[in-house]
Amino acid sequence: MKNWILIFVVMLTLGLFTEYSFSEEKPKFKVIMSENMLEKKDFRLDINLATKEEMNNNKIGKSYISKIIDYREKTGGFLKIDELKRIKGIGNATFEKLSKKFKIESPINKKPLYINDANEELLKYYGFDKKEIKKLKDYLDKNRRIDNNIQLMELLSKKRYEKYKEIIKYDKF
Numbered sequence: 001m002k003n004w005i006l007i008f009v010v011m012l013t014l015g016l017f018t019e020y021s022f023s024e025e026k027p028k029f030k031v032i033m034s035e036n037m038l039e040k041k042d043f044r045l046d047i048n049l050a051t052k053e054e055m056n057n058n059k060i061g062k063s064y065i066s067k068i069i070d071y072r073e074k075t076g077g078f079l080k081i082d083e084l085k086r087i088k089g090i091g092n093a094t095f096e097k098l099s100k101k102f103k104i105e106s107p108i109n110k111k112p113l114y115i116n117d118a119n120e121e122l123l124k125y126y127g128f129d130k131k132e133i134k135k136l137k138d139y140l141d142k143n144r145r146i147d148n149n150i151q152l153m154e155l156l157s158k159k160r161y162e163k164y165k166e167i168i169k170y171d172k173f
Helices: 002-023 035-039 054-057 064-077 081-084 092-099 120-125 131-144 148-154 158-164
Strands: none
Touching: 054 064, 064 081, 064 120, 081 092, 081 120, 120 131, 131 148, 148 158
């Protein structure tokens, strides 16, 4: 009989503790986020700094990755996301998709454009249109080189000349 009483007391005790632990409110965990996590709401990549791996992880096609990196290497980088449209193979539809994956955060300095050595692709990268490229190439074919700003002003509109006069160079030395 003593055994039964002992078993009953043990069962009663276990039942009370078990009931108490289930009825007790569970502790709530606080999620603590660092300032960096709070600030990083934007998951777009900086187009001027993103590596091949980062772009690949962000599901950007390999051909676009190589074209973007080529553009950065040749021009010094992007001042505006719209410059993606200057890259051959990136039309409006592709631009709309890519522009959602990139941002411009880091400042860049455009590389000098050596006008006498520039090919059509490079001139397009710098924003020249087909008509301007043809005019420059025709002049270079006829005269071999552009020597100074006066000659350049004759080939470009005043607005275009003002835009490019700081980065256009005539010789690499």
